[in-house]
Amino acid sequence: MxxxxxxxxxxxxxxxxxxxxxxxxxxxxxxxxxxxxxxxxxxxxxxxxxxxxxxxxxxxxxxxxxxxxxxxxxxxxxxxxxxxxxxxxxxxxxxxxxxxxxxxxxxxxxxxxxxxxxxxxxxxxxxxxxxxxxxxxxxFNQLKTTNTTLKTAYLIWRKPYMTVGGDTYINDMLQYAGFENVFANEKRYPAITIEQITEKKCDLLLLSSEPYPFKQQHIEALQAALPRIKIVLVDGEMFSWYGSRLIAAASYFKTLQETIRLH
Missing domain, CATH: 3.40.50.1980 (Nitrogenase molybdenum iron protein domain)
Incomplete structure (x- = not known):
């Protein structure tokens, strides 16, 4: 027993x-x-x-x-x-x-x-x-020294657009990845508008591959409304799967940081 x-x-x-x-x-x-x-x-x-x-x-x-x-x-x-x-x-x-x-x-x-x-x-x-x-x-220990400076919004859904609040696992992963969640003061998964993203003065907008499968076409549509914000597609599993997928997540975050800096 x-x-x-x-x-x-x-x-x-x-x-x-x-x-x-x-x-x-x-x-x-x-x-x-x-x-x-x-x-x-x-x-x-x-x-x-x-x-x-x-x-x-x-x-x-x-x-x-x-x-x-x-x-x-x-x-x-x-x-x-x-x-x-x-x-x-x-x-x-x-x-x-x-x-x-x-x-x-x-x-x-x-x-x-x-x-x-x-x-x-x-x-x-x-x-x-x-x-x-x-x-x-x-x-993850190799990521802890990362400076969290990029003001970031992370979208998980559209119609309506939905993001992640500060009490979510994804928010924790965003911090480890070096991104400051501009909606961290919200709870769970609030619906938001394009206007709210603009008001937050984001540097970066991340579009997740799940649960809504954002694609390149969504970047193009959002870029027209948010011309000054860098928009990037990301692997949602790396931000939201909390099992052994975490072995690959830290390396993914490091590569993502480097890719965003280069562009």
């Missing part, structure tokens, strides 16, 4: 290490893969696109916000991994009748590292989890 406290402060007790895991969170699905849990993970969501072989071959249990309860039940999981923000509270509560639901709540890098360590403990992959944490820390 061992216990684990999830990131909502809820205690879970397990007689044995889980052998049948369902993941409701794309970034945590990728983490489970990188922890070597090929055989243990029995179900994932339709948005769990990494790794490709799991996306193509693992049973799908629906979306992150519309989980198919019958599909989960049929897989007979002994652990379900969810997230406070990405999944629906009522669905999490319903799933608890099927199996323990370990819920993450990640708003900062430290939360992500704590989550990785906890998942490693639950799944008996402590050594691999600690190796991932060491790699992630090594990369």
């Amino acid at each position: 061992f216990e684990s406290i999830d990131q909502l402060g809820r205690k879970h007790s397990f007689e044995n290490r889980p052998k049948h895991i369902v993941s409701l969170v794309p970034s945590q699905t990728e983490l489970l893969h990188d922890l070597g849990l090929e055989n243990e993970v029995v179900g994932i969501t339709k948005f769990c696109i990494h790794p490709t072989e799991w996306f193509n071959n693992k049973p799908s249990i629906g979306g992150t916000k519309n989980v198919k309860m019958d599909a989960v039940k049929a897989l007979q999981p002994d652990l379900i991994i969810a997230n406070k923000e990405e999944n629906v509270k009522e669905q999490i509560e319903a799933l608890e009748a099927i199996a323990p639901v370990w819920v993450s709540d990640v708003n900062h890098l430290k939360d992500a590292l704590a989550m990785i360590e906890a998942i490693g403990n639950i799944t008996n992959t402590n050594q691999k989890a600690q190796h991932l944490i060491k790699e992630i820390n090594s990369g």
